[in-house]
Amino acid sequence: MAQTITQKILAQHANRSRVTPGENIWIDVDILMTHDVCGPPTIGIFKREFGETAKVLDKEKLVILPDHYIFTEDPHAMRNIEILREFAREHDLPHYFDVGTSRYKGVCHVALAEEGFNRPGNVLFGTDSHTCTSGAFGLFSTGVGNTDAALIMGTGKIWVKVPETMRFVFEGDLPPYLMAKDLILSVIGDIGFEGGTYKTLEFDGKAVFDLSMEERMTLTNMAIEAGGKNGIIAPDEKTFDYVRSRTDATFDPVYGDAGATYFSERIYDVSTMEPVVAKPHRPDNLAKVSEVAGTKLDRAYIGSCTGGKIEDFMAAASILEGNEVRVDTFVVPASSEVTRQLRERTMNGKTIWQVFLDAGCKMGHASCGACLGGPIDTFGRTHGTEVVISTTNRNFPGRMGSKASAIYLASPLTVAASAIHGTITDPREVLV
Amino acid sequence: MKDFIQGKAYVVGDSIDTDQIIPAVHLVYSLTVPEERQFYGRYALCGLPEGQQGLPVGNVPFTQPDQFKSDFTFIIAGSNFGCGSSREHAPFALQEAGAEVVIAESYARIFYRNAVDGGFVIPFESRVRLIEQIKTGDELELDTTTGVLTNKTSGETFLLNPLGDVAEILKCGNVFEYARRAGLMA
Numbered sequence: 289m290a291q292t293i294t295q296k297i298l299a300q301h302a303n304r305s306r307v308t309p310g311e312n313i314w315i316d317v318d319i320l321m322t323h324d325v326c327g328p329p330t331i332g333i334f335k336r337e338f339g340e341t342a343k344v345l346d347k348e349k350l351v352i353l354p355d356h357y358i359f360t361e362d363p364h365a366m367r368n369i370e371i372l373r374e375f376a377r378e379h380d381l382p383h384y385f386d387v388g389t390s391r392y393k394g395v396c397h398v399a400l401a402e403e404g405f406n407r408p409g410n411v412l413f414g415t416d417s418h419t420c421t422s423g424a425f426g427l428f429s430t431g432v433g434n435t436d437a438a439l440i441m442g443t444g445k446i447w448v449k450v451p452e453t454m455r456f457v458f459e460g461d462l463p464p465y466l467m468a469k470d471l472i473l474s475v476i477g478d479i480g481f482e483g484g485t486y487k488t489l490e491f492d493g494k495a496v497f498d499l500s501m502e503e504r505m506t507l508t509n510m511a512i513e514a515g516g517k518n519g520i521i522a523p524d525e526k527t528f529d530y531v532r533s534r535t536d537a538t539f540d541p542v543y544g545d546a547g548a549t550y551f552s553e554r555i556y557d558v559s560t561m562e563p564v565v566a567k568p569h570r571p572d573n574l575a576k577v578s579e580v581a582g583t584k585l586d587r588a589y590i591g592s593c594t595g596g597k598i599e600d601f602m603a604a605a606s607i608l609e610g611n612e613v614r615v616d617t618f619v620v621p622a623s624s625e626v627t628r629q630l631r632e633r634t635m636n637g638k639t640i641w642q643v644f645l646d647a648g649c650k651m652g653h654a655s656c657g658a659c660l661g662g663p664i665d666t667f668g669r670t671h672g673t674e675v676v677i678s679t680t681n682r683n684f685p686g687r688m689g690s691k692a693s694a695i696y697l698a699s700p701l702t703v704a705a706s707a708i709h710g711t712i713t714d715p716r717e718v719l720v
Numbered sequence: 721m722k723d724f725i726q727g728k729a730y731v732v733g734d735s736i737d738t739d740q741i742i743p744a745v746h747l748v749y750s751l752t753v754p755e756e757r758q759f760y761g762r763y764a765l766c767g768l769p770e771g772q773q774g775l776p777v778g779n780v781p782f783t784q785p786d787q788f789k790s791d792f793t794f795i796i797a798g799s800n801f802g803c804g805s806s807r808e809h810a811p812f813a814l815q816e817a818g819a820e821v822v823i824a825e826s827y828a829r830i831f832y833r834n835a836v837d838g839g840f841v842i843p844f845e846s847r848v849r850l851i852e853q854i855k856t857g858d859e860l861e862l863d864t865t866t867g868v869l870t871n872k873t874s875g876e877t878f879l880l881n882p883l884g885d886v887a888e889i890l891k892c893g894n895v896f897e898y899a900r901r902a903g904l905m906a
């Protein structure tokens with residue numbers, strides 16, 4: 289019987305020819321990722337269950353990327369990094385990317401891509417809900433807790449329930465004022481933020497394959513905001529080029545069968561879609577930018593795994609160049625590589641970094657920053673009743689720090705257009 | 721897993737995300753050092769807006785500000801409980817505060833999985849919207865084998881959905897024991 293790409297990857301990793309949605313299976317895991325918030329408790333559970341001196345099953349498959357609480361004075365947060373460092377030393381881990389060294393990367397999901405750990409056909413688990421981001425490369429990836437991660441560390445295996453697949457087909461040509469963020473916010477608004485619970489969100493159609501790998505990552509990143517288990521996009525030549533430029537590792541691409549059964553299918557014509565936002569305090573609280581235009585803002589924020597990649601900043605810079613922001617605008621690159629590119633790439637003879645500085649933005653260090661609030665001294669964190677427009681992925685109460693602040697989620701183009709006006713602004717008004 | 725659980729109900733709304741269950745600023749505490757882990761009990765559910773703390777009236781902290789343990793054993797929730805981040809600190813914090821059971825209309829999958837695999841709290845699903853029928857402070861009794869929930873304060877009973885496949889893991893205590901029985905670890 290015909291199977292979806294997700295079923296086929298899971299079946300291969302369970303040593304089976306086919307699996308059916310709803311069944312629980314044990315599968316082999318190719319890569320396990322953890323970070324500074326969930327790594328230390330994962331290590332604690334690993335030692336409790338496998339013994340103080342137990343070895344991780346396969347060092348090559350463990351990737352540890354501190355990224356969440358990095359640029360803070362918080363002593364407990366610093367202690368967590370020390371635990372990771374010690375564990376990496378003890379186990380001589382090849383893929384630990386320590387803070388304060390040239391190996392430091394930044395936000396885990398972006399770093400996984402940059403370092404070539406997202407390989408088509410693979411199974412990747414991470415102790416972070418946005419691990420679904422990696423699915424942009426045609427692999428099965430999802431977030432788990434510390435207990436599951438500790439089990440994978442010790443056995444290389446985990447149980448999963450095979451998900452049903454919801455298919456989203458994007459047809460047409462993407463207009464220059466839209467970004468992947470507009471597409472995924474529209475999907476989440478349409479199905480509701482539990483509309484995809486336990487399910488795979490598979491993205492397909494010409495407009496998806498026209499997107500760059502970074503933009504595809506923006507789509508899969510937010511599958512979890514609809515409750516999805518994983519987001520996935522079949523691999524193509526762009527995928528292979530990206531992966532091959534980052535790793536020598538071999539991989540076997542997997543594709544869905546024609547005639548596979550989908551739980552549902554939605555078709556969008558991107559040429560008729562509009563810039564959108566998610567209003568406070570839910571990612572599915574969808575509105576067209578035109579419906580909320582003029583809303584007064586206190587702050588803009590550009591950063592995170594979903595909105596802090598180099599293309600996100602290039603898009604924002606295209607609007608900020610030659611303009612000045614009217615509200616505090618915080619810029620937080622997702623990774624060290626993004627920072628480097630901001631300092632290398634140019635626009636009208638200036639580096640992108642300089643474009644942001646000249647526009648009056650405040651520049652932060654590569655990390656999760658205020659995307660999840662974090663310790664009190666975190667760059668860009670809210671502390672009062674700020675109204676913020678942000679390229680991040682969540683706007684629950686307190687997500688960026690203060691329970692009283694209100695977060696609008698939008699594309700980098702919309703955030704930049706809004707920053708220079710101090711009010712929510714449709715990017716079509718400023719793009720020429 | 722105990723056969724009978726009794727205690728007080730704490731009622732919350734829909735889509736309670738993990739930032740409301742345990743705000744990110746508190747995730748720095750160790751989960752193993754006893755003096756630190758108790759703070760997860762203190763701050764459990766402190767991210768709820770005041771008006772949403774303990775429905776229908778609100779303004780009832782789950783754990784009193786100077787305490788580490790909560791008076792409440794049952795969390796009664798609407799749909800999509802535990803959405804948001806993958807932090808296992810969320811079900812852990814509820815357990816650390818002394819809660820044993822969550823009864824929600826539906827769950828976000830990572831929270832559900834963490835609750836089960838770590839053996840922190842038992843996640844039951846209700847068939848009806850209990851948050852409109854049970855009040856914070858009501859005395860409840862649950863038979864985990866039959867799924868019969870009795871509200872001793874009102875005298876009403878409700879039948880919850882069966883736990884299904886995950887009952888096996890809950891009976892083992894956590895996923896490690898389950899994996900051992902499946903022959904996957906020593």
Ligand code: SF4
Nearest residue numbers: 395592593656659660
């Ligand atoms: S940038 Fe935000 S969403 Fe992404 S991993 Fe960090 S905290 Fe999570």
